[in-house]
């Protein structure tokens with residue numbers, strides 16, 4: 001059992017927590033990331049679609065949209081600095097009838113309002129050249145590697161189970177192994193468990209529930225290799241099932257589903273997922289019907305009951321910021337979430353930001369292997 005001090009404690013080593021640690025390190029502030037699991041990237045951040053969205057379809061004015069658009073500005077320079085590999089293969093939406101044609105035309109208008117370049121074709125299809133595929137596990141590890149290079153500490157097997165104090169006396173965090181950490185600021189980036197971490201501080205924030213998304217991985221069909229992301233025309237049910245090539249160009253992934261669930265620990269792919277996904281995906285990309293299925297995975301979106309992107313100062317503990325309900329676009333917005341939270345902490349007076357510097361992660365920061373297998377391989381049985 002030990003007593004330690006750090007400038008900022010970050011609860012959760014998902015893409016949000018690592019992006020906050022990175023944004024702070026860029027500005028000379030040393031953080032400690034406390035991750036409950038034995039490895040980084042075992043939550044939603046590793047089990048998503050890995051797409052860096054442009055924000056063309058996001059509702060103008062919302063915080064989520066502002067952060068996606070800001071992240072898209074930061075991306076070019078920072079991804080290069082972070083040595084993150086990505087492929088701006090672009091995305092296409094193809095309407096199947098007049099209603100869908102109208103819906104796509106509306107999306108083109110929306111993109112204009114968000115100042116995202118798109119091309120509306122004579123056939124009613126919409127191309128979004130900036131939509132980009134990535135390896136989300138490598139992305140997260142490069143952020144963490146760069147933050148470490150700037151002085152941050154990443155602690156694994158470090159489950160936070162208590163939070164107290166605040167103000168001049170500082171915040172105390174208790175870990176499950178009995179260690180205590182003292183800090184002047186803390187950020188709750190606990191994903192699915194952000195509501196439970198807030199409760200440790202004596203506070204009720206938005207309720208977080210898992211919205212399950214299953215995806216199926218196929219070998220790339222050699223007769224018609226997919227070179228772009230195929231997006232469905234959106235309905236009230238959300239973005240829907242998409243089909244996209246992977247960064248290695250050797251696989252095609254179709255999904256995700258969107259199922260409201262209760263169990264925050266159930267990462268299983270349900271028995272009807274393949275049929276549900278294939279039914280919609282083959283309409284967009286017929287070669288999938290004959291493609292070889294090589295894998296499947298499920299992610300749990302940290303969805304807020306009635307709220308999205310809840311980024312706010314704690315009312316119970318001075319110097320604590322909650323970053324909760326980052327449901328469906330956290331990977332895309334992460335660089336801007338980090339910047340935004342660093343600014344909030346500085347505004348509370350609990351830290352002082354220095355000038356932005358350059359931090360390059362070691363080239364070997366990311367684990368080997370196929371990213372969609374990472375979480376299932378490393379999660380505790």
Ligand SMILES: Cc1cc2nc3c(=O)[nH]c(=O)nc-3n(C[C@H](O)[C@H](O)[C@H](O)COP(=O)(O)OP(=O)(O)OC[C@H]3O[C@@H](n4cnc5c(N)ncnc54)[C@H](O)[C@@H]3O)c2cc1C
Pocket residue numbers: 011012013014015016017034035036037041042043044045046047048049050051052053158159160161189190191192193194197212213214256298299300301302326327328329330331332333
């Ligand atoms: C199927 C699916 C597809 C998606 N597709 C995309 C996409 O294409 N593009 C995009 O931008 N976004 C996408 N998203 C959304 C994106 O994955 C999430 O917004 C993002 O991963 C949320 O990150 P997070 O860090 O908040 O959560 P998480 O990755 O879940 O991280 C939270 C971490 O906190 C840790 N933790 C919890 N409690 C404690 C505790 N008490 N102490 C210490 N640590 C704790 C957990 O172990 C976990 O590692 C998708 C999500 C899903 C599920």
